[in-house]
Amino acid sequence: MKLNCINSILKIFVVAILFLSCSSDLDFDQVNDLKLEPIFIANLAYFDIPANELVADGGTQIVYDSRNFDIFKKQFLRDYLKKVEFDVEIENTIERGFVINMLLLNSKNEILTTISFVVPAYKGSPNVIKYPTEVFENQRLELLKQTQNIGFVALMTSGVPLDENSLGNLKLRSSTTTYFEIEAK
């Protein structure tokens, strides 16, 4: 009798544990919906050229340099890139106007795209220009993914001659905003 009783209590207990424990409808396949869309901001390029390094007569002058810039070529970034934006800000306190060309170059040093920034000469008042955001999406983004080097051409337009005593600087500051889209394939 007692054994029976213990038995039934144990049974009820076990059954109760098993059946009282319900669960809401769950859908574990939702994992496949996971899509990460982080947005990262980073420096792109910068320079600061003092006027006295641009010794020039009144005519036009060109300076050029290129730097390694293959970050968007890296496989782990390429796969997840959705959009990239370049923001450029130039401050000119030199009494000469400039045209600055930003060149994206592939591994054969061929120009993939050129972005031009027209910089007016300094006239004594603040001369900082924030240029419209350059957006790389779809076809244009493919160019970025082939980019090996970034080149800058600074073209000085005609105006007052500069010498080693000339004042002012040409400053460029820029950033990239990178939009990722990471999801299962």
Added chain:
Amino acid sequence: MRAKYLILGLLFQISCFSQNKEVLYNFTSIPQSLLVNPGADVSYKYYFGVPVLSGVSVNLGSSSFSVYDLFADNGIDFNDKVRNIVNKSSRNDKVVTNQQLEVFSGGFRVGGRESRSYVSFGVYQEFDFFMYMPKDMALLALDGNKNYIGKVFHLDDLNVKAEVLSVFHVGFHKKMNDKLVLGGRAKLYSSGANAVSTHNSGYIFTGQQPGTVNLYNQIISSNLELKTSGISRFTKDEYEGNIARDIAHNTFFNGSLGLGVDAGVTYYPKENFQVTASIIDLGFINQSKDIETLTYKGTYQYQGANPDFSGTNDPENVFAEFKKAIPRDTLYNKYTTWRPTKIYASLQYSFGYFRSDNDCNCKEKIKERYRNAAGIQFFGMTAPREPLVAVTAFYKRNIFEKLDLKATYTIDEFSSTNIGLGLSGTIWKLNMYALVNNVLEYKDISKASSAAFQLGINFVFQDSED
């Protein structure tokens, strides 16, 4: 794809498992209560556990979200759920996972019928996992740094350790007199796989400082270290085997060895008043098999490309510079890990005399003379940042002579409504027990912040049954 599962895995860590066995503690009709207090007032002529079925325990829970929050089939976008969970979590949310499986266990009384000295022994397998919510890393993965200019992302949010081990143990406890029981247990640990990354520091920062040459001031200062034992060969390309089988083999036969002790005491200041205390897993493991330590230490300030129009040519490469500033180093030094040490204590008051159907068995067990017992328990466990603590109120009732019930109410970091229930019954010589906690949540287990169960079957032989 891999990144996705990695991130999901990181989020999952918040599902918390606690190691507190509040229902089992001092539940002395179950021989396995000796594993949480080697000085528990347990007596037997001899016992043995049904192999693999004598003690199974799994604990799970969560301090900041439940399975329901993440996987409910309720039409809310999964990514919104993930974001909500990360936003409402804190860096001190933790996962404490513990799973144990007794391979075999047994015990016997030493000396004659009058002796009150007992030996117990066994082997069990254990899995431990401890991790804090890496909140800053989760935010970076979800949102990036765009909306967090000026924020410092702390790398010390990354704090995790995991271990698979087997434990060979021999314990001894003795009733010194009617008032005092003392016990101890020696343990030999064999760790099949261990990973520790608990001493990280550093930060990732993006700020704006007017008047500087760059738009942003970007710094990564990294002091990351991951120590592993018994794992590195699985990460090699040439490995072709079954990871689970190899870890299981190493756990029992080829692990890193360590030593530990348990100690415990039960004391009766009065016949119906009992005090107990125990310390469990005071020990270490000397991690020595297949060891590998990875470090990323250094500081890197990212400037961006800096063309130089003066004609000098110094080629720069962002990746090369980064790797040079924060190199990945691999070391092969042995290291020592400390086991998570647990402390239990309890105060118990007994009342209501028990009327036995059998003839009086006067020399056995004071506790069985009372039908009810109530009291409080304390639990503490070492953890990388701050110890985990819990307080439990309990009530025990002897329903029949061989059927005991224990109910607990526990408050800890994971829940303040944790009610546990345990039953231990003996039919003939077969002792069966089932213990669960957080029973209130069983009406919808997916919403539970934590859940734990233990069950097992033993054969227990007492003198009276000779």
